[in-house]
Amino acid sequence: MSEAIDLSHHLSLLARSRKASPLKDILAYLHYPGMVSLAGGLPHPALFPFANIDVEVYNPGSDLSSLVSSDTTHISVPKVNTEGGVSLAVALQYADVSGMRALLKYAREFTQLVCSPAYKNWDVLINCGNTDGWTKAVGLLCEPGDYILVEEYTFSSAQYLWIPMGCKGAPIKMDAEGLRADHLDEVLTTWDTTHPGVKKPHVLYATPTGQNPTGTLMPDKRKQEVYDVCVKHDIIIVEDDPYYFLQLAPYVLNAPASTPTAYSQSAHLASLEKTFLNIDVQGRVIRLDSFSKTVAPGSRIGWFTANPLFTERLLRASEVTTQTPSGWSQGIIIRLLDEWKLGGFLQWLHGLAAEYQKRRDWMCDGLAASFDVQPSTHDASLTAYLKGTQTRLFTFVPPRAGMFVWLKVFLHENKQYQEMKGKLEEPELDYEKMLWQDMADAKVLLSSGNFFLPWEGKEKMDREENVIFFRLSYSMTSKEAMQAAVQRMADVFAGAWS
Amino acid sequence: MSEAIDLSHHLSLLARSRKASPLKDILAYLHYPGMVSLAGGLPHPALFPFANIDVEVYNPGSDLSSLVSSDTTHISVPKVNTEGGVSLAVALQYADVSGMRALLKYAREFTQLVCSPAYKNWDVLINCGNTDGWTKAVGLLCEPGDYILVEEYTFSSAQYLWIPMGCKGAPIKMDAEGLRADHLDEVLTTWDTTHPGVKKPHVLYATPTGQNPTGTLMPDKRKQEVYDVCVKHDIIIVEDDPYYFLQLAPYVLNAPASTPTAYSQSAHLASLEKTFLNIDVQGRVIRLDSFSKTVAPGSRIGWFTANPLFTERLLRASEVTTQTPSGWSQGIIIRLLDEWKLGGFLQWLHGLAAEYQKRRDWMCDGLAASFDVQPSTHDASLTAYLKGTQTRLFTFVPPRAGMFVWLKVFLHENKQYQEMKGKLEEPELDYEKMLWQDMADAKVLLSSGNFFLPWEGKEKMDREENVIFFRLSYSMTSKEAMQAAVQRMADVFAGAWS
Structure with missing residues (x-):
């Protein structure tokens, strides 16, 4: 080395x-x-108005399913620690x-x-x-x-x-x-x-x-x-x-x-x-x-x-x-x-990680329940279709880490977008905003894909035709709310692709 | 307004x-x-491994003369605060x-x-x-x-x-x-x-x-x-x-x-x-x-x-x-x-402020004890002379705020500096460093004045002739250590101006 x-x-x-x-x-x-320092500019710690802190911390194996664990212990930091801690x-x-x-x-x-x-x-x-x-x-x-x-x-x-x-x-x-x-x-x-x-x-x-x-x-x-x-x-x-x-x-x-x-x-x-x-x-x-x-x-x-x-x-x-x-x-x-x-x-x-995996599974299971989901033949991605139809809506790769699912939404069969194409300068961006707003009106908040496009300068950025993106986070929502949110998404998709 | x-x-x-x-x-x-957000990227607070903190804090009128006051009360921050705090x-x-x-x-x-x-x-x-x-x-x-x-x-x-x-x-x-x-x-x-x-x-x-x-x-x-x-x-x-x-x-x-x-x-x-x-x-x-x-x-x-x-x-x-x-x-x-x-x-x-004033007074009293100190006739400054002599060493303005005393040291009667002048490019800087080192060797640490000169570019900065500066802090030192430090300074001055 x-x-x-x-x-x-x-x-x-x-x-x-x-x-x-x-x-x-x-x-x-x-x-x-024996050195006496008059060089520093430090306030004397006697003037810090704190004598001690005590923190009730979780034990490493705590059950994380409730907001406050009772499997805890106490740590403290005293004003002065003569043992060098x-x-x-x-x-x-x-x-x-x-x-x-x-x-x-x-x-x-x-x-x-x-x-x-x-x-x-x-x-x-x-x-x-x-x-x-x-x-x-x-x-x-x-x-x-x-x-x-x-x-x-x-x-x-x-x-x-x-x-x-x-x-x-x-x-x-x-x-x-x-x-x-x-x-x-x-x-x-x-x-x-x-x-x-x-x-x-x-x-x-x-x-x-x-x-x-x-x-x-x-x-x-x-x-x-x-x-x-x-x-x-x-x-x-x-x-x-x-x-x-x-x-x-x-x-x-x-x-x-x-x-x-x-x-x-x-x-x-x-x-x-x-x-x-x-x-x-x-x-x-x-x-x-x-x-x-x-x-x-x-x-x-x-x-x-x-x-x-x-x-x-x-x-x-x-x-x-x-x-x-x-x-x-x-x-x-x-x-x-x-x-x-x-x-x-x-x-x-x-x-x-186990907690995030549980939440990732809630999200992916929810998507599988509200859409018809098919695995890919060549990679780990899944493709979602409008329930009971052959209308392809989006693909996503079930995340292997972190807290986000990234939906690549296909607009080939979306009439409104197809009408916007050729008439608007940035039809993907505009349609993404419209669909985002429809989702928000249906009480489900997503992150728009365009937030995550790298800035390449003021000149119009190349966007792939016929696709838009949304980012879904599964870190903060309960299983029930997540299922409800995904079903609301499915309803908005159904309306927008009708 | x-x-x-x-x-x-x-x-x-x-x-x-x-x-x-x-x-x-x-x-x-x-x-x-009713909104469900899948938009954020926040970890769930159930996953923060803390249940509560309790801090023992001083009361506002605490006696500050010891390192840890016993005139205290407890404040706490719970994991969840249903009262909105x-x-x-x-x-x-x-x-x-x-x-x-x-x-x-x-x-x-x-x-x-x-x-x-x-x-x-x-x-x-x-x-x-x-x-x-x-x-x-x-x-x-x-x-x-x-x-x-x-x-x-x-x-x-x-x-x-x-x-x-x-x-x-x-x-x-x-x-x-x-x-x-x-x-x-x-x-x-x-x-x-x-x-x-x-x-x-x-x-x-x-x-x-x-x-x-x-x-x-x-x-x-x-x-x-x-x-x-x-x-x-x-x-x-x-x-x-x-x-x-x-x-x-x-x-x-x-x-x-x-x-x-x-x-x-x-x-x-x-x-x-x-x-x-x-x-x-x-x-x-x-x-x-x-x-x-x-x-x-x-x-x-x-x-x-x-x-x-x-x-x-x-x-x-x-x-x-x-x-x-x-x-x-x-x-x-x-x-x-x-x-x-x-x-x-x-x-x-x-x-x-009362605590700092006490410390400021220790410092100024110490200077008045180890040097012969005379008030100015036209401003708030004091001039310090080598004890029992007419040798003017420095002036300072007893601070009206903060934690620092700024000594303006006169080198007119300092033989070593006068010999350095004309021979060295930056005699004030060099002599300041020498005197700083003498002080450090005598176990008193000061801040060199040159640290506080504004940077005006690489060209040699104009320095006033015949003067150097030191900054003394009175925030961290006990009365006894401060008196000892000031006496050590006086001894170094006596040696350097002999």
Whole structure:
């Protein structure tokens, strides 16, 4: 195993220009015996109006079917901790922007166990969640006006960061296994002829697990193919992977409910598709892990794993922008993880995935009940027909991870759309909006597919004819409400295709 | 009272280019009766592994002389709050990036009471503390390469944000009352002749209360003069005011200890110098308030007060970069403030200021004990001489706010420096470093004055001859350690001036 290769040429001008604050140089002197510091600017912890916090936390194996579990234990953070553990006096003070030492240590151990990065000198850095992580990754790597490689359908909030910078997306086609390595290679190989005089992209934004919006899970083999293309074309991969532990068993149409088996950590870890980090022999992956989907979004905590050149530059950016994430969040999360131990956290994650799998099945079963659903002969997708008819409405791939189902709706047999074609400039967009509104009027709220189309500039974006998209989330709704919502969708489809 | 004037021409290209996420448009439909949403991407709160938190918080009048007060009460945040108050199910969820509604409401009421902005349609927006606030203000207003108006000695971390953007500081001279309005006017009036072809600055970064590093407090009259100059030259004022409530009574040399009087909210508020917001008839102030010095820095929460055009653009930036601050921080702080009520919080702030005043007095008394200290005949400054000699060492203005004493050290009678002059390119900087090291070797750590010089570009920066600076903080050290540290300084001075 070797060290990361030199990737310094990927740094933006801004990232290269950052300097460490000179105030930091003082820190080395602080711990000299007998030293009295008049150098800092810290409020005295005696002036923090808190004496203790006590948090009632779930045990890792808690039953998650009710809103509040009673299978709990208590963790606390005292003002002062003479045993060297987390204290409010430290957690609520200005602090090392890398993150609390205990949390960094945990992130390192966790990453080693789960991702086993394929090079030696990787490092981790705490951030304020993956939105913050992506913001800092873009600041690290991108110049205004750059093209960024993105999936054909991409997480819309991520691009709302770089659109105002004058950046554009270079979309990479996807299939049921995520973004296609062959198309990535084609886009990059032909770049200079398809985009004469335009700087070649050098950053790929990818969400390989439970991709938002498509719900695809990229298998190990595909990851290796994508990685190889990135090596060939010298691309940095930003692996935004908040749903990594929400990997789900394949959906089986009309399957009986499965009985849960006893938890085994080794079986659990072995069941997971690997990460880009696992195969990152060169250090060209910036992985974004988050506690948002595994603990709670309001924690606003995640971490980078990357080569040390990148983490150092990211740290410089954090120092002058966000500083450290909330000390409340860090303190509570590290105490929770301490309490659970690594094994307990993994068991918790396994339980979470089971919960998402149950919900995924509710959704897919609901679709199978309200539509006539047929499996494909050549891939994992299902096709839905208007109940009792041969009218093909949409296909979807039952998600293998995350919280989203992505419907590709066919308009070939939709009269209203066919009448709009040729008369309107963007008939797919307009019809998608109309159908969305019909759904909303029928009391079912979807996410419009056009939200997830990569921004390629003001010129009219190429849209496939005769198709529109909707994203359905199964994370928040009860089984009954989900069934009702899907039936309302079926009724709207029936009306619109009549 | 009128509305803010149109200041849209101050927005940066980036700020003007931001768009609201289309996902936000869906929110309006969410609350229709009977609606089932499959649109969001929220994890179910049943999957947050927390049942309750209980925080032992100080009462507003707590004695702050020990590290942990026993004058406390308990606040809690349950998973579910059927009475509509703060709950973990909401606080730990993805949320409106403006900030929790209760916290926004509090910030509005507090700002109205304390700052009574002088125009009608001001608004507030929660951020992740003033470092984040300043980052977003720079993003809102500044282009790469801009000059930014800063105080003659300025908070170093603030400029480490914009230096990598290729920005430069345009320093405004200061006196014992903070930055000088006449010099601000002069710099701006003569800009086109002093900086031909260079874009005139349009943003002033100012820390009017307990200025870092000088500890000055800008009186109301000076604020009005500065504001008038900003109106004349169309300047946006970013008022970074974390120490606002740490305003201290004037220091009296060798005064007996004062006896505390009963707390009166009206007397307290009347005793405070006003803010730039109080006189902001046009809406050209972006005020940054923070809980870092008033509650705890680790909370990473503050808020903007600004005209609604600015807060809306700042919100767009927050949505795609930091998102909302930690839900733990927001939930705990709003429950604390609920518990205390506005009056209790003000009483707490008054108690904090008393604590800082005590520490300020320890520091100034210590200086008066270890040096021969003489008052000035024309301003509030004190001059320190080597004990028992006529050797003038430094002057300082006993701080009227905040946590810093700023020493202006005279090198006229320092032989070593005088020998370095003419031989070295930057003798002041070099001698400051030497003296800093001598202090560190004597076990007293100071902040070097050069950290606080505004960055004006790579060309050698003009430094005043025969003077260097040190910043001393009195916030963290016990009385005894402070006295010892000041005596060590005196010993180093004695050696260096011998």
